Amino acid sequence: MDRPLGALSGGQRRRVELARILFAGHGTLLLDEPTNHLDAHSITWLRGFLASHQGGLVMISHDTSLLAGTVNRVFHLDPGRAALDIHNTGWDAYLAQRDADERRRARERANAERKAASLHAQAGRMRARVATAVAARNMARRADRMLADLEPARRAERTARIRLPEPAPCGRIPLGAVSLTRSYGGQQVLRGVDLAVDRGSRLVVLGPNGAGKTTLLRILAGQDTPDSGRVVHGHGLRLGYFAQEHDTLNPELTVREHLAGAAPHLTDGEVRQVLGSFLFTGDDTGKRAGVLSGGEKTRLALAGLVHSSANVLLLDEPTNNLDPASRAEVLAAVGTYPGAIVMVTHDEGAVDALRPDRVLLLPEAEEDLWSDDYRELVVPAHA
Ligand SMILES: Nc1ncnc2c1ncn2[C@@H]1O[C@H](COP(=O)(O)OP(=O)(O)OP(=O)(O)O)[C@@H](O)[C@H]1O
Numbered sequence: 001m002d003r004p005l006g007a008l009s010g011g012q013r014r015r016v017e018l019a020r021i022l023f024a025g026h027g028t029l030l031l032d033e034p035t036n037h038l039d040a041h042s043i044t045w046l047r048g049f050l051a052s053h054q055g056g057l058v059m060i061s062h063d064t065s066l067l068a069g070t071v072n073r074v075f076h077l078d079p080g081r082a083a084l085d086i087h088n089t090g091w092d093a094y095l096a097q098r099d100a101d102e103r104r105r106a107r108e109r110a111n112a113e114r115k116a117a118s119l120h121a122q123a124g125r126m127r128a129r130v131a132t133a134v135a136a137r138n139m140a141r142r143a144d145r146m147l148a149d150l151e152p153a154r155r156a157e158r159t160a161r162i163r164l165p166e167p168a169p170c171g172r173i174p175l176g177a178v179s180l181t182r183s184y185g186g187q188q189v190l191r192g193v194d195l196a197v198d199r200g201s202r203l204v205v206l207g208p209n210g211a212g213k214t215t216l217l218r219i220l221a222g223q224d225t226p227d228s229g230r231v232v233h234g235h236g237l238r239l240g241y242f243a244q245e246h247d248t249l250n251p252e253l254t255v256r257e258h259l260a261g262a263a264p265h266l267t268d269g270e271v272r273q274v275l276g277s278f279l280f281t282g283d284d285t286g287k288r289a290g291v292l293s294g295g296e297k298t299r300l301a302l303a304g305l306v307h308s309s310a311n312v313l314l315l316d317e318p319t320n321n322l323d324p325a326s327r328a329e330v331l332a333a334v335g336t337y338p339g340a341i342v343m344v345t346h347d348e349g350a351v352d353a354l355r356p357d358r359v360l361l362l363p364e365a366e367e368d369l370w371s372d373d374y375r376e377l378v379v380p381a382h383a
């Protein structure tokens with residue numbers, strides 16, 4: 001392929017970056033979320049490659065089945081204690097070890113608390129008599145030390161409380177498209193796509209990397225124009241667009257400015273409150289969007305939709321980059337959102353949460369009622 005990187009799809013760009021790293025010939029690979037944006041076929045290939053890789057591998061990933069198949073040591077960064085816990089085991093054994101550690105800590109804490117309480121009670125009784133007052137004080141001190149020596153309880157990792165908008169009322173078919181075509185140079189990406197998005201309906205758009213999914217959503221969102229065909233806005237349409245590469249975020253604006261711009265009717269307090277529930281607090285809100293991590297950009301883009309009253313959401317791979325807890329929040333919000341959703345994803349969990357009524361397959365532009373057979377298209381085969 002002889003194209004500038006900027007002209008590649010999200011998944012194609014990651015594949016080029018991966019190929020450059022995997023075949024650079026160095027012994028140790030450093031991979032940060034390598035499966036984000038990849039289609040099922042590429043993930044299967046990557047799993048096979050990493051499983052047979054002879055050199056070292058240091059990887060950050062939220063893809064737990066990839067971790068289970070590749071790593072033999074796990075470093076867990078515990079934000080509550082600002083400490084790195086090192087486990088010299090594979091993924092499944094690590095999970096079991098963590099679970100056992102948690103239970104041991106809980107047991108030790110309960111024991112120590114029981115003993116300390118009984119020491120304090122005894123000290124209370126002895127304090128009244130002059131002869132035993134000193135012993136009572138020592139006893140109370142011993143009880144306090146016992147509690148202070150306990151390992152701190154693991155603080156639950158903070159989770160965003162992600163919400164989607166309250167949809168404004170709209171007509172029966174808020175969004176449609178007729179015979180959309182789009183080419184880049186000589187390459188025809190969309191060939192006659194027809195769509196009708198019913199109020200409150202769920203459409204999933206599936207297809208391999210480079211199939212034209214993002215191109216379609218950009219056209220539906222009005223960010224790109226088709227070569228022929230047209231997008232039809234129904235009565236009362238309010239669109240909310242979540243872009244795969246976060247191109248709706250301006251890198252120069254701060255987190256706070258973004259939300260205030262997306263929802264100008266909110267007071268400063270309300271802006272702070274929405275940002276807080278998406279886990280932006282204190283100094284975070286003054287950061288420029290350009291310096292945010294992938295997961296933070298995802299959260300900011302989603303926060304911008306909350307007060308949009310959107311009744312049709314166009315979501316282009318909304319679970320990329322999210323930690324497991326935040327991903328679960330997004331999926332729960334998707335599951336209960338009463339408006340219509342058009343979602344592009346390579347994430348089988350996102351398909352399950354959406355419970356699609358219909359599927360659009362690209363590049364063929366075939367639309368069909370949903371059937372669980374289509375789910376196979378997003379499930380990577382295990383290496
Ligand atoms: N600005 C552009 N100039 C030239 N080609 C482009 C441009 N944008 C996209 N393309 C090409 O159009 C095709 C479809 O891209 P698109 O981003 O829509 O794919 P996608 O289905 O979203 O893929 P992915 O799963 O990787 O996100 C790809 O082959 C891509 O390289």
Ligand SMILES: [Mg+2]
Binds near residue numbers: 009213214
């Ligand atoms: Mg895409």
